[in-house]
Structure formats: structure tokens, C-alpha cells
Amino acid sequence: MKYFEKMKGASKSPPRAGVSEILWSWISAFCGIGVVAFINYNILGGTDKILLVGSFGASAVLLYGAPKSPLAQPRNLMGGHMLSALVGVASYQVLHDNLWLASAIAVSTAIALMHATRTLHPPGGATALIAVISGKNIHDLGFLYALMPVGAGAAVMLVVALIVNNIPGNRRYPEFWV
Structure with missing residues (x-):
């Protein structure tokens, strides 16, 4: 029964965010995703390049909604x-004939390596999965996927976080670099 007692939780929910925090989270997320999406659709739109991947939505929650989080x-x-x-x-590339296995290996190995390298970022699990389950346009990128769209798009979101998260006096980003 001790096992099931763990499922009760150990503490209460965190306090509600204030109006200012909610507003700045909204503004910074709008700017971050907006800039990446603008580049993706208006600058790269006529090319075979992309900058926007689904896992950036989850990164926006962390960068702009929880900027003090170690993640x-x-x-x-x-x-x-x-x-x-x-x-x-x-x-x-190794397991494309067994997509269920490639999916499971990608996400679990990404988590293990992020832990080992102290780079745990939950949206990274989605980034690994996207590399497996996406279509030909992502698969054709091969390892360049890590640089463009992933590295370049994350860098744009980082620059926006550095600028916008530091505008209000009660917010600071980052807490640490390395």
C-alpha cells in the first residue's frame, strides 16, 4: 500500500501566477514563437528550409512561462x-523499418543523454520523436536537422528570451549559462 500512498502527492499546488507574470509570459511567448514562425513562413517560405518544429511550443512554455526553471x-x-x-x-536511420522501436529508442536515449550531459529540456524528447515520425522533408535533412531547423530555431527563441524576459524589473533570464 505504500506504493499507492505515493500517488497522493507530497505538497499543495503552487500559488497562482500574478497578472503581470501572466502578461509577460504571453508577450514573450508571442514574440518568441512569432519571430520563429515569421522567419519560417515569410523568409524561408519559398524554399525547402524550415525553422519551426512542434517541440518549440513546449520550449516556449519553459522559456517564457517559467524562465527561472533549470530546464x-x-x-x-x-x-x-x-x-x-x-x-x-x-x-x-538505423531503425526506420521499425518505427515503434525507433520512436522508443529516440525518446528514451535522448532523455538519458540529456541527464548525463546536464542538458535536460523536456521538449527535447519531442524533438527526438519528430526526427523519427516526421515525413520525407525532415528525414531528408539527416543530421542537418540538428542545426536547421532545431539549433537555429532554438537560438532565435533564446535571443528573444534574453531580450523580452529582461524588460520587466521582476524577471531575469538566464539564471545560469553553463
Whole structure:
């Protein structure tokens, strides 16, 4: 029964965010995703290049909604995404005939390597999975997927986080670099 007692939780929910925090989270997320999406659709739109991947939505939650979180820091953002992208591509290339296995190997290995390198960034798991389950346009990129769209898009989001998260006096980003 001790096992099931753990499922009760150990503490209460965190306090509600204030209006200012909610507003700045919204503004910074709008700017971060907006800039990446603008580049993706208006600058790269007529090319075969992309800058926007689904896992950036989850990164936006951390960078702009929880900028003090260790999981949102630059090392974690960049390292977690890029390492996970490499793992996802390798998993697909080796196991593309068994997508269920490639998917499981990509995500679990990405998590293990992010832990080992102190770059844990939860959206990295999605970045690894995207490398496996996406279509031909992502698969054709091969290991370049880690640089463009993943590395370049994450770098744009980082620059926006550095600028916008430091505008209000009560917010600071980053908490640490390395």
C-alpha cells in the first residue's frame, strides 16, 4: 500500500501566477514563437528550409512561462534540443523499418543523454520523436536537422528570451549559462 500512498502527492499546488507574470509570459511567448514562425513562413517560405518544429511550443512554455526553471536555461534549451535531434535522426536511420522501436529508442536515449550531459529540456524528447515520425522533408535533412531547423530555431527563441524576459524589473533570464 505504500506504493499507492505515493500517488497522493507530497505538497499543495503552487500559488497562482500574478497578472503581470501572466502578461509577460504571453508577450514573450508571442514574440518568441512569432519571430520563429515569421522567419519560417515569410523568409524561408519559398524554399525547402524550415525553422519551426512542434517541440518549440513546449520550449516556449519553459522559456517564457517559467524562465527561472533549470530546464529553461540556455544550456538546457540548446543542448537538449540539439542532442535530442541527433539521437532522433540516428534512431530513424538505423531503425526506420521499425518505427515503434525507433520512436522508443529516440525518446528514451535522448532523455538519458540529456541527464548525463546536464542538458535536460523536456521538449527535447519531442524533438527526438519528430526526427523519427516526421515525413520525407525532415528525414531528408539527416543530421542537418540538428542545426536547421532545431539549433537555429532554438537560438532565435533564446535571443528573444534574453531580450523580452529582461524588460520587466521582476524577471531575469538566464539564471545560469553553463
